Amino acid sequence: MTFNPENYRCDFPILDQLVNDEPLVYLDNGATTQKSLAVLEAIQDYYHKDNANVHRGVHTLAERATKRYEEAREKARAFINANSTKEILFTRGTTTGLNWVAQHARTFLKPGDEILISIMEHHANLIPWQEACRATGATLTYVYLKDGQLDMYDLAAKMSEKTKVVALAHVSNVLGTINPIKEITAMAHQAGALMVLDAAQSVPHMAVDVQDLDVDFMAFSGHKMYGPTGIGVLFGKQHLLEEMVPVEFGGEMIDFVSEQEATWKELPWKFEAGTPNMAGAIGLGAAIDYLTAIGLEQVTAHEQELMAYTLPKLSAIDGVTIYGPATAKDRAGVIAFNIDGLHPHDVATALDYEGVAVRAGHHCAQPLLQYLGVPSTVRASFGLYNTKADCDQLIDAVLKTKEYFHGTL
Known part of the structure; x- marks a missing residue:
C-alpha cells in the first residue's frame, strides 16, 4: 500500500493551525516530533483511570498502573528486538x-x-x-569525515587494542548521515571494545534491531518518535547491565536495606530509582504502537522520498550551501544549510514568517560545526506527517528570504 502522509496528519491536531497567517509547516522534527492523538489519549486515560504508583501497592489502581507500565517496556523491547525486558531501562x-x-x-x-x-x-x-576521560586519564579520539560521511579508513586506522569504547550516532542530527553501525560494531568487538549507539535520530525513522547490529548499549528518546518528553530507553546487553552499578539510589530500586548497607532489585528495576515516569512510559508505548501500525519501512521510504524531492530543489538555489552527503540515499530526513551572507537565525526567523518552523544554531554539535567552518546552520528535518507541499513551502520561503535580504532571486 502506498504511504500517504495526509492519512495521518489528522492524528496530529497541532499541525492544523496558521502561523503568521500561513499554514504551519513543521520541519523541526530532529528537535522534537509532534504527538499523535493516540499518545495524548493514552496519557490522559492513565491519569483519568489508573493513576497510581507502580510496583508498590496491591490495590487495583496500582496493579493496573504497573501492568500498563510493564506492557510499555515489552513494547519497547519488541520495537528494537532486544532479547529480554531486563535489557530495557526507562530513562529521561x-x-x-x-x-x-x-x-x-x-x-x-x-x-x-x-x-x-x-x-x-x-x-x-x-x-x-570527555568527562570520563578527565576522570580516568583515558584519551578521547575522533574519527573525521569524507564527503559528509564517516571516513571509514580513518576509523580503521584509529581502532586499536587501546580502544575500549566506540560511541557513535546512528544518524547525525546535523548532516543526516547514516553510519554503517553493524560494520563498525564488528570492528569494535574485534578490537575488544564496547559499542555504544546514540539512536535518537534513527529509531523514529527506520527499523533498528539491536541483536542484528550487535551493539552493547543503545539509547533513544520518546519525544523524537512522536511520544512524550521526559521518557527514553537505554538498551544494554543483560550481562553488561548486571555488571553496572546504578547511578541513582532509593525508592523502588532497592531489595533490602539495613542501617549500613543495601542490596538492589534485579534487572531492569535496579536502575529505576524513585517514582518513575509512568505516564511517559505509557505514552511511549502508545507511540510505539502507532509507528508499528504504520510500519517503519513505510516511514523510511516516505522520508527518503521527501529528501530526494527537496535536496535537488534546495541545492539549485544560488547562494545556498548544503552540508552532509550530496545524495539523498546516503542521508536520513535532515538537511542543514546556509544562505550566503545571512545569519541562520535571520533565515529561520524569515522562514517562520512564512509558517515554516526550522531549527537554527549549532544543534548541540559545536565541534562538528567548527570542523565545517561555520558557527551555525539552518536545519530542516522531516517526519512522517510532512508532505511534498511542505517541502515546496520550504523552498518558496527560502527564495522569498533570499529575495528580501539580497533583492534578487
Missing part, C-alpha cells in the same frame, strides 16, 4: 542513557585507554566521554 531520554553508560565506563577505563567517537556527535554523546 537519550542524554540520561548515554551518561549512565559513560559513568559505568569510569569503572574500567585507565590512562592509555582510548574512547573512539566521531566529529559529528551530539553533545550528549560527547561531553559524557
Whole structure:
C-alpha cells in the first residue's frame, strides 16, 4: 500500500493551525516530533483511570498502573528486538542513557585507554566521554569525515587494542548521515571494545534491531518518535547491565536495606530509582504502537522520498550551501544549510514568517560545526506527517528570504 502522509496528519491536531497567517509547516522534527492523538489519549486515560504508583501497592489502581507500565517496556523491547525486558531501562531520554553508560565506563577505563567517537556527535554523546576521560586519564579520539560521511579508513586506522569504547550516532542530527553501525560494531568487538549507539535520530525513522547490529548499549528518546518528553530507553546487553552499578539510589530500586548497607532489585528495576515516569512510559508505548501500525519501512521510504524531492530543489538555489552527503540515499530526513551572507537565525526567523518552523544554531554539535567552518546552520528535518507541499513551502520561503535580504532571486 502506498504511504500517504495526509492519512495521518489528522492524528496530529497541532499541525492544523496558521502561523503568521500561513499554514504551519513543521520541519523541526530532529528537535522534537509532534504527538499523535493516540499518545495524548493514552496519557490522559492513565491519569483519568489508573493513576497510581507502580510496583508498590496491591490495590487495583496500582496493579493496573504497573501492568500498563510493564506492557510499555515489552513494547519497547519488541520495537528494537532486544532479547529480554531486563535489557530495557526507562530513562529521561537519550542524554540520561548515554551518561549512565559513560559513568559505568569510569569503572574500567585507565590512562592509555582510548574512547573512539566521531566529529559529528551530539553533545550528549560527547561531553559524557570527555568527562570520563578527565576522570580516568583515558584519551578521547575522533574519527573525521569524507564527503559528509564517516571516513571509514580513518576509523580503521584509529581502532586499536587501546580502544575500549566506540560511541557513535546512528544518524547525525546535523548532516543526516547514516553510519554503517553493524560494520563498525564488528570492528569494535574485534578490537575488544564496547559499542555504544546514540539512536535518537534513527529509531523514529527506520527499523533498528539491536541483536542484528550487535551493539552493547543503545539509547533513544520518546519525544523524537512522536511520544512524550521526559521518557527514553537505554538498551544494554543483560550481562553488561548486571555488571553496572546504578547511578541513582532509593525508592523502588532497592531489595533490602539495613542501617549500613543495601542490596538492589534485579534487572531492569535496579536502575529505576524513585517514582518513575509512568505516564511517559505509557505514552511511549502508545507511540510505539502507532509507528508499528504504520510500519517503519513505510516511514523510511516516505522520508527518503521527501529528501530526494527537496535536496535537488534546495541545492539549485544560488547562494545556498548544503552540508552532509550530496545524495539523498546516503542521508536520513535532515538537511542543514546556509544562505550566503545571512545569519541562520535571520533565515529561520524569515522562514517562520512564512509558517515554516526550522531549527537554527549549532544543534548541540559545536565541534562538528567548527570542523565545517561555520558557527551555525539552518536545519530542516522531516517526519512522517510532512508532505511534498511542505517541502515546496520550504523552498518558496527560502527564495522569498533570499529575495528580501539580497533583492534578487
